[in-house]
Amino acid sequence: MDSAAKEKIASVALTVAQPVLFINSAIDRLYSSDETWWLILKACGLTYVTVRIYDQLQPFDDPKNRLVKYVGKLMTRLPAAQKKIRSEMNAIGEALEKDFYEKVKEVEYSERKMPRVASSAEVVLRKIDDHVNLGKISWRTGRASGAVYFGNEELYSMQSQALLKTAIFNPLHPEIFPAVRKFEAEIVAWTCSLFNAPPESCGVISSGGTESIFIACLAYRNWAVEKGIQVPEMVVADSAHAAFEKAALVMRMRIRKVPCCPITFKVDVGAMTRAINKNTCMLVASAPSFPHGVIEPVETIAGLGLKYGIPVHVDACLGGFLLAFMNDAGYPIPPFDFRVPGVTSLSADTHKYGYAMKGTSVILFKEPKWRDSYLTSFAITDWPGGLYITTTLAGSRPGGLITACWAAINYVGYDGYVERTKKIISTTRHIQSKLEEIEGLQTLKPEVSVISMRSDEFCIYTFMDAMAKRGWNLNPLQFPQAIHLCVTLLQTEEGVADAFIADCKAVAAEMARTPGEVSGSGRMYGASQALPIRSIVGDSLKVYVDKYYSTRRFEN
Structure with missing residues (x-):
């Protein structure tokens, strides 16, 4: 040079x-x-x-959300705001605590210390008998939306006996309790077949829909991290179950919520497409969604997954055990399960329309590689206690519930599920058609078993409160203001659906005479939706949890 x-x-x-x-x-x-x-x-x-x-x-949370939360936090730290918030929270807490107490005051709270003296089995069981009929909602007669999915006493008794026989069984020890391992393996095989999964498919039984969703999210989060994605993202409709948001927070994922059509309440596929980026690790389709009971366009969403190489999870926790039988029941629906190319996992709750006791759900994967992906987090190889792996978030699990689930599926059988599905879907459509005739009420035509209701004439939450006074427990929705009835086998019993329709008609007529009055749940939900600072609403939910565990006694 x-x-x-x-x-x-x-x-x-x-x-x-x-x-x-x-x-x-x-x-x-x-x-x-x-x-x-x-x-x-x-x-x-x-x-x-x-x-x-x-x-x-960092992109863990949406920048707009972070800004809103940050500004909200600053505003709530102002002395005047803190004083007002504290006063409101105390009032909410006092009302909740009294309400909880009123429901159990017939059997007073025990002392805070555990009993020192042992009680006989007869005494303990008598005390339980004193408790089981507390509450004003007669769920046994079909007055509750969802919550209880079967009322067949023989099925309940049979499952109780099955649970009792294996109550001490723990799937963590298959060498000691081989029966419960067999039961679980058979349930997974049955449900893989039911949802048209290929021979190599696999799955596990979880404690419920939330854990099933957590496991699916963990599988795809781990897959994305292996690819070098630092903050994996999921894309869901804003109506997707809250469990996805919980999973995102726990697993340090970013959740991208996309809007739904304001008419059909199905996800805006165009918005979902625009939300996909290099960090996207899963797309979610609800079948059906909890709020409005609509079936998302699974085939279109799965097509996006194929196009961009992204796994697609179908959340069928609520109605999967109806959808699987609707075609045979005479109510044709589009493919929603593993028949759809691109669907890689599906969750369905056996403890809802599978008619098993509370505490079981299945999470199924099209290929073992997805199960292996989440199991990476549960395989502990260097623990002094030995090699350790579990199939779910929990270690020990109640084998009795798995046995009861196995018993329920055997008891009902495929043909029995078809028959029950026919009754539920026909009842749902009958109720909705009659509600449409009531002045002041608008309904969304149900695709499965959920009837959502709203009104332009009166506060729908006050309507809900008035129905509660008549013994009906309905689910409040928000954004937009609405309520829904989730139809179960209990509402198919003779006279229940017609009694519900008659009470809706009477309450709507009352509301038409006093449309301006807003009370009870109307005040709470209306106020919460008007608050731009959602952290304050979140604080009120924390108050609810605090008072849920209260054992305070009130003087009459």
């Missing part, structure tokens, strides 16, 4: 270095008089601020 070239390179290097040298010189002049300890303190402070800013810029 000749001298001219060297001089040119040196000139370019000096030009590039000038800003650095200027900054270095400026820093020297600025801190030349500072003590060493002061320089160290400033450096630590600058590092801390830099790290905090970096954390805020």
Whole structure:
């Protein structure tokens, strides 16, 4: 290299270095008089601020949401706001605590300390008998939306006996309790077949829909991390079950919620497509959704998954054990399960329309690689207690519930599920058609077993409260304001559906005469939706949990 070239390179290097040298010189002049300890303190402070800013810029949460939460937190720290919030929370807490107490006051709370003296089995069972009929909602006669999915006494008794026979069994120890392992393996095989999964498909039994959803999210989160994605993202409809948001928070995933059509309440597929990016690790389709009971366009969403190489989970926790039988029951629906190319997992609750006791759900995977993906988090190889792996978040699990689930499926049988599905769907459509005739009520035509209701004439939550006074327990919805009835076998019993329709008609007529009155749940839900700072609403939910565990007694 000749001298001219060297001089040119040196000139370019000096030009590039000038800003650095200027900054270095400026820093020297600025801190030349500072003590060493002061320089160290400033450096630590600058590092801390830099790290905090970096954390805020991470894509774990939506920037808009972070800004709203941050501003909301600042506003709630104002002394006047804190005083108002504290006063409101205390009032909410007092009302909740009294309400909880009123429902159990016939059998007073025990002392806070556990009983010192043992009681006989007869005494304990008598005390339980004193408790089981507490409450004003007669769920046994079909007055509750969802919650209880079968009322057949023989089925209940049979499952109770099955549970009793294996109540002490624990799937964590298949070498001691081989029967419960067999029961679980057969339930998974049966449900894989029911939802048209290929021979290599697999799955596990979880404690319920939330855990099934957690396991699906964990599988796809781990898959994404293996690919080098630092913050995996899921794309869901804003009507998707709250369990997805819980899973995202726990697993440090980002959840991208996309809007639903305001008319059909199905996900906007165009918005879902635009939400997909290089960090997307799963797409979700609800079949059906909890709020409005609509079946998402599974085939279209699964097509997106195939196009972009993204796993697709079908959340059929609520109605999977209806959808699987609707075609044979005479109510054709589009494919929603593993028949659809692109669907990689599906969750369905056996303890809902599978008619098993509470505490079981299935999470199924099309290929073992997805199950292996989440099991990576549950396989512990260097624990002094030995090699350890579990199939779910829990270690020990109640084998009795798995046995009861196995018993329920055997008792009902495929043909029995078809028959029960026919009764539920026909009852749902009968109720909805009659509600449509009631002035002031609007309903969404049900695709499965959920009838959502709203009104432009009166507060739908006050309507719900008035129905509660007549003994009906309905589910409140929000964004937009609505309520729903989830139809179960109990509402198919003779006279129940017609009694519900008659009470809806009478209450709507009453509401038409006093449309401006808003009370009870209307005030609470109306106020909560009007609050732009959702953290305050969240605080009120924490108050609910606090008072749920209260054993405070009130004087009459």
